[in-house]
Amino acid sequence: MAAYTDVIFDFCDVLVDWRPRIPLEGQYPPGVIDMFFDRADEYGFWHYDELSDLGWSEERILADYEEHHGPAVAWVFRIYFERQRLALAGMLPGMEALLRDLDAAGVRCWGLTNFTVKYVEAAREQFPALSLLRDVVVSSAERIHKPDPEIYRRAIARFDVNPATTAFVDDKSYNAAAATEVGLHGIQFTGADDLRKLLLP
Structure with a gap:
């Protein structure tokens, strides 16, 4: 049984292996x-x-x-x-399978990323599993970025999720902590296996 009704994912270093060099x-x-x-x-x-x-x-x-x-x-x-x-070097190991398993379990998946709309569109074209994200809030379009509390509030409102039953996953501890401050369940990403244990116990 899934631990949350909804999961909001960061992109870089959570779903996508971003190597700018x-x-x-x-x-x-x-x-x-x-x-x-x-x-x-x-x-x-x-x-x-x-x-x-x-x-x-x-x-x-x-x-x-x-x-x-x-x-x-x-x-x-x-x-x-x-x-x-x-x-955009690839999806991180285990994350495509986790997205598919969450979707199969009825968990709604979303995105919230400090990125550009152009880059998000490129990633979704390149990695079909990202189509399982029902919507994505992108910082470049919002003109604010994590860990500003306002961008989390906008995501909550736009996705129409209940923060009490929604996890937010980010590789940076301060972004996860900021999500917790607005009522979400902030989780620092350390790998797909650890995350799976938390989301699909």
Whole structure:
């Protein structure tokens, strides 16, 4: 018997194996890729990845990135955007089967992700099991992201779920904790096997 009537899933590192280095591998030397993904860079990839999740367009990101890094380095970001679907490396082990088993058990499955609409659509095209998600709230469309409590409230309202019988699964502990604060059952993802024990005991 299922433990919850509804389960809301994060995408990256829960359902989907997202590896952002892959689009640049073979295009640039490893040192250039390391520089591009350097978390110490105040105006580096991770800064703009967050702004992308908040609704910034690719062209706006490229223009702003070029202001800080110059046109030659900005071209690396352009190549990343052109090849970014390659970063969707697959579904995480065991998650396709878990989605199908939850659906078969009558559990309604949903998505809530800090991602772009374009990326979510690409993932759903690439991985048919994601069609089992009845709807997805995407941060870039909402212009807010987790762990802002408002995005959880919007998901609850849009999906018309009862928080008391709904689990939210995220790989980041603070996002799971924020879900619990608004009444959902926040679960930090550590792997499909552990999650299965919690959702289908």
